Amino acid sequence: MNMSSNSPGKRTKSTNKLLFPLIVVGAFILAVLIGAFVLTPFILNMDFSPSGPFQGNEPPVEEPTFTDIELICVGDILPHIDVFNAAKKGTDYNFNPQFIHVKPIIEKADIAIANLETSLAGPERKYSGYPTFNCPDAIVDALKETGFNVLINANNHCMDQGQDGFYRTLDTVRSRGLDLTGTRKTEDEKPYLIKNVKGIQVAIINFGWATTTASGVNVNGLPMPASMKNLLNYIDYSRLSSELSKLETLVTDARADGADVIVACMHWGNEYETKSAPPQKQAAQFLADLDVDIIFGGHPHVLQEADYLSSQNSDHQTLVYYSLGNFISNQRQETLTREYGYTTATNTEHGLIAQVTLRHHKDGRNEIIKSGYTATWVNKKSAAAAVFEITPANAALDNPGDFPHITQADQQRLLTCQKSVDTLMTALKAMAPLAVEN
Numbered sequence: 001m002n003m004s005s006n007s008p009g010k011r012t013k014s015t016n017k018l019l020f021p022l023i024v025v026g027a028f029i030l031a032v033l034i035g036a037f038v039l040t041p042f043i044l045n046m047d048f049s050p051s052g053p054f055q056g057n058e059p060p061v062e063e064p065t066f067t068d069i070e071l072i073c074v075g076d077i078l079p080h081i082d083v084f085n086a087a088k089k090g091t092d093y094n095f096n097p098q099f100i101h102v103k104p105i106i107e108k109a110d111i112a113i114a115n116l117e118t119s120l121a122g123p124e125r126k127y128s129g130y131p132t133f134n135c136p137d138a139i140v141d142a143l144k145e146t147g148f149n150v151l152i153n154a155n156n157h158c159m160d161q162g163q164d165g166f167y168r169t170l171d172t173v174r175s176r177g178l179d180l181t182g183t184r185k186t187e188d189e190k191p192y193l194i195k196n197v198k199g200i201q202v203a204i205i206n207f208g209w210a211t212t213t214a215s216g217v218n219v220n221g222l223p224m225p226a227s228m229k230n231l232l233n234y235i236d237y238s239r240l241s242s243e244l245s246k247l248e249t250l251v252t253d254a255r256a257d258g259a260d261v262i263v264a265c266m267h268w269g270n271e272y273e274t275k276s277a278p279p280q281k282q283a284a285q286f287l288a289d290l291d292v293d294i295i296f297g298g299h300p301h302v303l304q305e306a307d308y309l310s311s312q313n314s315d316h317q318t319l320v321y322y323s324l325g326n327f328i329s330n331q332r333q334e335t336l337t338r339e340y341g342y343t344t345a346t347n348t349e350h351g352l353i354a355q356v357t358l359r360h361h362k363d364g365r366n367e368i369i370k371s372g373y374t375a376t377w378v379n380k381k382s383a384a385a386a387v388f389e390i391t392p393a394n395a396a397l398d399n400p401g402d403f404p405h406i407t408q409a410d411q412q413r414l415l416t417c418q419k420s421v422d423t424l425m426t427a428l429k430a431m432a433p434l435a436v437e438n
Helices: 008-045 081-086 138-146 162-175 226-231 237-256 278-289 333-340 393-398 408-424 426-430
Strands: 066-077 111-116 150-152 179-181 193-197 200-209 211-213 216-219 222-225 261-267 294-298 306-310 317-321 326-328 350-361 366-381 387-392
Touching (some): 081 387, 111 138, 111 200, 150 200, 162 179, 162 226, 179 200, 200 237, 216 226, 222 226, 237 261, 237 278, 261 278, 278 294, 278 306, 278 317, 306 426, 317 350, 317 366, 326 350, 326 366, 326 387, 350 408, 366 393, 366 408, 366 426, 387 393
Parallel strands (some): 066 111, 066 326, 111 150, 150 179, 200 261, 261 294, 294 317
Antiparallel strands (some): 211 216, 350 366, 366 387
């Protein structure tokens, strides 16, 4: 029997063939609609700007709550005749080689301070060393090249070349683009310096010593006219208790002027004494009670101890280096003993680079998170081409090949220097967890 083409079996198969594509298409459309419903909010929040995709969903970046500042201070720039004669090149002077080994340390700091213990009165007044210094201007160029950006000048040699030398020193330093404080040209100038470092206002105050007389001020035996006495920040240590108010005035004024951090640079103490004297300690504690953050000291021409002082008025601590010694000078052991009879001045070749990291918090608190040092030794070689250079002691002991002017005989003096400095810095090593670099 013949089966018709319209039989029920064949109709069912044809129907299934028609329904299957429709089901597939419907499922696809349904999947697209569901996906669109789920993904639309995410897509609307996406950022397809050129700055990068998907920025809209990144968590906000939290701003830091503190800022760290690196500070360095060194001792006396004391250019005796032998020092600047070694820098003489024909009719010019180049002091850069004297600082070449310490430049990598100095130039890393945000603020690098040195004590300029000479006048810059120009060649017309004839260059001279002790007792009335007048150094070639090129010393300032070398200090700037090394990385220093602040010079302090309130010291007992600021009047060595009289009024003209006093004013010319200020002009010369500032014309080279460095800041100078401790002395000023007019009373209209601020008696302190404020530097903006990473948005933090750092005040530097600098005080020397002098004695008050009926006619004015006596600076190291040299008269400063009464009309100039307010151009030098000084303490008369013969009447210290009544003079301390000068420190308080400058600290208070600097804070009122917006200072977040206070650094005091003090020219004080007794020459060639390796331990701080009672007047230094009294002035240091007074500054600590004012919540000054750091004290850098100088003038004794030898190193003295470092310490932390607690304020008697708050929980603040002040870091003090009582004396940073000589950074560059001709005060050799042989010279002082033979020419001046100083039998106890055996450490005048030793110096210190004080290295401090201060953390300023947004709530106004300051803390020292690292207090360190690099011991330095002044190397002198008298030859056809004389050599003066500041040598980082540890580096020269560890890698003598990097220091061609260091001889085998110098190694013992370097070792003595390093050990002497380590002993004086015992207090810093004891202040865990502060890191000490040497």
